[in-house]
Amino acid sequence: WPLTQEKLVAARAIIQRELDQGHLEPSLSPWNMPIFVILKKDKSKFRLLPDLREVNKRMRDMGALQPGLPLPAAIPRGWPVVVMDIKDCFFSIPLAPQDCEKFAFTVPAANLTEPAQRYQWKVLPQGMKNSPTICQRLVAQALQPIRDRHPGAVIIHYMDDLLLATATQQATDKLEKEVVDHLQQEGLYIQEAKTQRGSSVSYLGTQILPETVRPQPIKLDLEVRTLHDVQKLVGAIQWLRALVGIPTDLMTPLFELL
Structure with a gap:
């Protein structure tokens, strides 16, 4: 898709960051897909999103994540709650090497002053229809030992969003640390800046208070x-x-x- 000069500069900066982090690599793939460069919600940064509609048409569907969104209304009243977000879940999961070429895209030079550059994803790209399901299943597998050790705790998981609750603050704090440490061993990291604690937290479109759960506006x-x-x-x-x-x-x- 056509890119303005501002978006082209932003795309090149994002691509260099992802190259440095090992998420992208230069490509000679015959596959090629358009990209979007859009502002994030806070309007402070750009995001690069591949247009994978044609790739998705040729891909077998792994099915829905689960029958519906989990509802936190079953948390016992007064239980301390912590909400956590797994950082870059998709980018923590590598693609099979033989599949990387299917997720290639091209970035043109400004004013066509040099040949366009082609890159391909080495990790699950956003916009691939099976990325959410793969992320969900991988995180679920990583969490299963925690569930087995703490059958009395409330552990709610949806993709990269986690909610933990136990009967006491001390037990909740201990469970949080155990989850963080265990996920790190599985190559998954919690984004501390998004962790919520206290008497009011938000989770999957709801606001959780000590005595009630209500939808967010x-x-x-x-x-x-x-x-x-x-x-x-x-x-x-x-x-x-x-x-x-x-x-x-x-x-x-x-x-x-x-």
């Missing part, structure tokens, strides 16, 4: 013009589905646009 932007607009709209509605019972057949027209 959600704003739906109905001005849909681009693929990214569709992704944002579907993402916002997904938080509501479990709470208000939106069936899949009503979501199908939006899913077909992704």
Whole structure:
């Protein structure tokens, strides 16, 4: 897709960072996909997103993550809660070497002053339809020993979002440390800046208080013009589905646009 000079500069900076971190590599692949460069929610940084619709059409579907979003309403009243986020979950999972070429993309030079550069992903790319399911299953496998050791704890897991709760603050703190240490051994790291503790935390579209759980306010932007607009709209509605019972057949027209 056409990129403005500002987005082209941002794309090159992102690509260099991902090359340095081992997530990308130069490519001679015959495959090629467009990319989007979009502003993050806080408008301070850009994100690079591959347009993988054609690749996804040729890929076997691994199925949904699970029947629906987990609901934290079953947490016993007054139990201390901690919410954690796994850092760069997709980028922590390597692609099979023979599959990397399928996730190649090209970045042109400004004013075509030199040949375009092609790169390919070495890790699960965002936008690949099976990336969420693979991430979900890998994290679930990593957490299973923790669940086995703490059958009385509440451990809720959805993709890269974790919630832990036990009967006492001391036990919750101990469980949190055990989870962090264990996940590191599995090559998964918690993003401390996003960890939530205290009497009010947010998790999967809900606000959890000591005595109640309630939905967070959600704003739906109905001005849909681009693929990214569709992704944002579907993402916002997904938080509501479990709470208000939106069936899949009503979501199908939006899913077909992704």
